[in-house]
Amino acid sequence: MNQPQNVVPKYAHPPGLTRVAYSGDGKYLLSVGTNRLIRKFTVDSPSDEPVSTEHHESDMTGIAASKTHFATCSEDGTASLFSMETSDVENMLMRQSMPFRDLAFSADGQWVALAGDDTTVKLVNTKDITRTLSLSGHRQGVKHISFHPNGVLVSTASFDGTIRIFSISSEEPELVKSFEGITAAIEDELDEKSIKVAWHPDGRVFATQNKTRDVITINRSTWLVERSFTSGHMGPINDFSWSPNGAYLATAGSDGKILIWDTKTQNIVSKFSYRNVISLAWHPLKNQISFVTNMGQLYTILEVVPEKLDMPFGKSIYPAPLINDPDAGAAVPRARINTFNSEVEAKLDGHRPISVRNDGGFEDMLDYDDLEEVQREWIEDDDGAGYIPDLVPDSDSMGSPRKRHYANERYADDFASNKRRFVSVLQRTQHEAFQPGSTPFINERRYLALTPVGYIWTVNQLEYNTVTVNFFDRESNREYHFTDHFRYDKACMTANAALFAADDESGKGSRIFFRSHGSLADSWDQTFPEETITSIALSETAAVVCSSKGYVRVFNNFGSPIRIYRQSSNSVVCCACFHDFLMIVRNQGDGSGKLIYTLENVKFDETLQKNDFVDIPYEASLKSLFFSEEGDPCIFDSEGALLVLMHWRQPLQAKWVPLLDTKAMGRNNPDESFWPLGVTENKFSCIILKGGEKYPYLPLPIASELEIKLPLFSALATKANETDGAQQREAIDSMKLEEQYLREKVLLQLYKDGVLAYCGGDESAMDDEQRDEISKRELALDKVALQQLQILCRIGGYDAKAYGLILMIHKENALTAASKIAVRYDMDSLAEKINREIERRQGEQYD
Structure with a gap:
């Protein structure tokens, strides 16, 4: 097992x-x-000469990258940040x-x-x-820290051997767990x-050295010791580290x-x-390890893991060593690892077909996008004790693979070549129900609702949950929290109140809870035996509850039921409401x-659109499904497209209009995604997720506003190169206009539809303010046309197109200006x- 290498x-x-770091x-x-x-060495460089930077006034004690x-x-009590590329202090x-x-460093590099x-x-x-946070509570100085x-x-x-786990998911960090007596105390700063x-x-376990000089792992869910790496060393361990793929411990x-x-x-x-x-x-990407000694020597060992055992580095994560872990041996693509922890409900259960919730669990880790990557990462399983998932996509009737996100997976054993393998046959028959604005549990925390008004998040405290309601406008409402013994798993909110829903853990019923932000005295609740709640929605006038039996119940904000009906036997995916809609x-x-989808006015029991396609x-x-600030239905899909429903108040006239395609914005960041919050006039409010993240993390990142931009042309078509000629740039400017x-x-048109609906469809009933607003917008359109x-x-040569623009102009004075431009x-x-x-329009006015 010894592997002698001539390492200089x-x-x-x-x-x-x-200290050393990559x-x-x-x-x-x-x-x-x-x-x-x-010292900064360039890996694989033919020159061994490092870049040297002198900075601190005393001996350095740590480095992270x-x-x-x-x-x-x-x-000397200082800590500094440097550019990796230039080595300059920033x-x-x-x-x-x-x-x-x-x-x-935190994984995203945002915190030190x-x-x-x-x-x-x-x-x-x-x-x-x-921006700083403070974590207090230790009785002595702190020797080690990690994220x-x-x-x-x-x-x-x-130094006294106490280990503490803190959560920084909110502005006030909190102590999650404290361990005493597991590790030995450090005598002084010279103790190695x-x-x-x-x-x-x-993320499911952490390793530390116990008092008997063994490395042990502790389960993050139970905080109990899981495994021990014993009988290896005859003295204290000076350092230890997991390999980047989690398959080995050094x-x-x-x-x-x-x-x-x-x-x-x-x-x-x-x-x-x-x-x-x-x-x-x-x-982080190769089968090699570097280390330093207390004599100042730096070594690098190549092929540190024997070739026959070498597992792929950099792309996949192999599960943490847990007792009775059914996922043991299965490699997971690194991009999915943030959801691979104890909250994942999907567990491989023998060879039986299982159903997986679409909440960021195991199904999302093994989606079709990662098929080729996982298949490339097969390793030899000489002892027959491990496996790696091998995914097989389902096909359409013509035999072509379909690229989908699936709600169900089947697993079966294939003992070919003396390997234990899993074959996943992916099928999708329907979309799983979800609550707009919610996320799955990550580290015992999840968002129940993310809205333009604020957000609701909950923390699993084992015996109960704690719910916190935050507001973006802190002057209008004050943050509050409460102990949740019902474990609410759905929530929505307005500026005035919040609505929560939970299913009875015994499976015998469900419950909703309406809470006013201002006073607990105005709160109310309802229970529904023998039903589960699939989706809820809340507006300024109504609270809506959809159940597993197909019932739709509508309450006013005082708790009185105002409507109940069974819409269809087809399962509800989600719902949203705005005022009475x-x-x-x-x-x-x-x-x-x-x-x-079906769209209706619950106040007047009027159906506006029924069984039309999304x-x-x-x-x-x-x-996501939500109403814009102006009251128009909007959707956001997994392809990054934002759409609004136009003419939705007119039966059979509704159509989905794309307002923004986030993938066509030309941001050139494939690991970037967007979490929708809402639409206000011509802005899309969202949270920008980076690094392949799928869900917003805690604490909540700052929301961004993207300008609405219809995907009329591709981003490349509307970007002028500096070397393009003047005529080319003119053409591109015309496309932007x-x-x-x-x-x-x-x-x-969306504004007009809303105004006409308010006036009962009679244009003559518009007030002066509404007429002025429409006139102002028409004038702005005319300016763009001019x-x-x-x-x-x-440019010239576009006479027909130019005349087409004339017919699009609304105002007579704009037509006069167009005539002057032509002359x-x-x-x-x-x-x-x-x-x-101009003469034709004047004649129509006289007629």
Whole structure:
């Protein structure tokens, strides 16, 4: 098992405390030590000469790195942030009177956690160093600090051996768990043994060193010891680290051994002899490990895992070692790992068909997009004890694979080639019900509702939940929270109240709870025996509850029922309401996967649209349903398209109009997605998710507003290159104006529809303010048309198109201006046509 390698050390630092880290992309290897120099080596560079940076005034005690930055801390009580590319210092993160001992980056690189002899741990935002968080409670200084993979939990280990787990999901961090007596105390800052917390990449367990000098793993859900890596070292362990794919654990002992453990079996697969090792780091993408000694030597071992056992690095995560874990051995694409934890309800259960909720669980980790990647990552399973999922897509009647998100999976064993494999036959017959604005549980927390007004989130406290209601406008409403013994799993809110729903855990019924923001005395509740609630909605006038029996119940905001009916046997997917208008989306019920909707006025019991299709692509799924601030129904699909329902008040006239295609905006970031909040006039309010995230995390990121832009042309077609000629740029400017005209026309029509509905369809009943607003918008449209006309006249050769623009102009004074433009560019024929159009319209007025 010993693997001798002729490894030549680099003498990076003088004897003393030394630390090492890889950059997030594995391009650079960094080290710090007692000579106050930061060494940055370029991995795989033919030159071994590092870039050296001198910065701190005392010995450095820690280094951490993300893809774009690295940070260091020192005994002088300073911590600084550097650019990874240039090695230039960008910010001094913090200065204190006592030494820092350790630091860590969050997974997204947005926060740096700093620990030291001060008993209070500090977190500093890398974008805005004035944003800080404090974690207090330790009785002695803190030696080690680390982030959970999703960045919501921070783990600390103090000199007295106490381990604390903090949550930073809100502006006020809270202590989640404290451990005493598991690890040994650190005698002083010269004690080299490590009692740090090392989270497994899938986030379900963490590793630490116990008092008997073994590495143990502790389950994040139960906080109980799961596995032990025993009988490996004869002395204290100075450092340990999970491999990036979670399949191996590396430990470096004071006995002069470096051991590589198989995570699944807790067996040693490699052993190396190097003395005085005090810090080690895995390359994030390769089968190699680097480490430093207290003599300042830096080593790198290639092929640290035997070739026959080597599992793919960088792409997949192998499960944490849990007792009786049915997922043991299954590799999961790294992009899905944030949802691969104890909240996932989908578990492989023998060989029986199972059904999985579409809430970010196991089905989302194995969707069709990752099929080829997973298939490429097969490993030899010599002992027959492990497997990797092998996905088989279903096909249409012509045998072509269909790219969908699926609600059900079947697993079967295939013992070919003496391997244990899973074949997943994916089927989709209907969309799973969901509550718009909600997210799955991640780290015992989830959003129940995310709206333009505010957000509701809940925390699982084992025996009960705690619910918090926050508002974006804190002057109008004050944040509040309450203890939730019913474990509400659905919620929605307006500026005045919130509505919650929960199913009885015994499966015998369900409950709704209406709570006014201002006074608990105005709250009410209702129970529904023998039914489960599929979706709820709340407006300023109505509370709507859809149940598993197909019933739709409508209550006023005082708790009195005003309507009940069974709309259809087809299952409800989601619903939304605005004032007296209710929209319900259901499965069509024929197994096609299509969605239909019904839109009605519950006050007057009037159906406006019935069983019309929700227009989303076959390969897409519905992500959100809501009403805009102006009261128009909107949807957002998994392809990133935002659509509004136009003419929805007129039976058989409704049509879905795309307001924005987020994938066609030209942002060139494939790992970026958008979580919708609402639409206000010409703005799309959303949360921008980066790094492949699917759901907003806690604390809530700052909301963004994107300008509505109809996908009339592709982003590339409307971007002028600097080398393009003037005529080409003019043509592109004309295309942008065409999109602007159509966009403003759509918004004008939506406004007109609303005004006419308010006036009972009688234009003469409009008030002066409404008439002025329509006139102002028509004038704005005319200005855009005149700008287009000027460009066409300047380019020339577009007489017919120019005349078409004339017919789109509303105001007579705009037509007069158009005539002047035509004359200016010597287009006499066009000017004559414009004058005839003016005369025609004047004649119609006299008639």
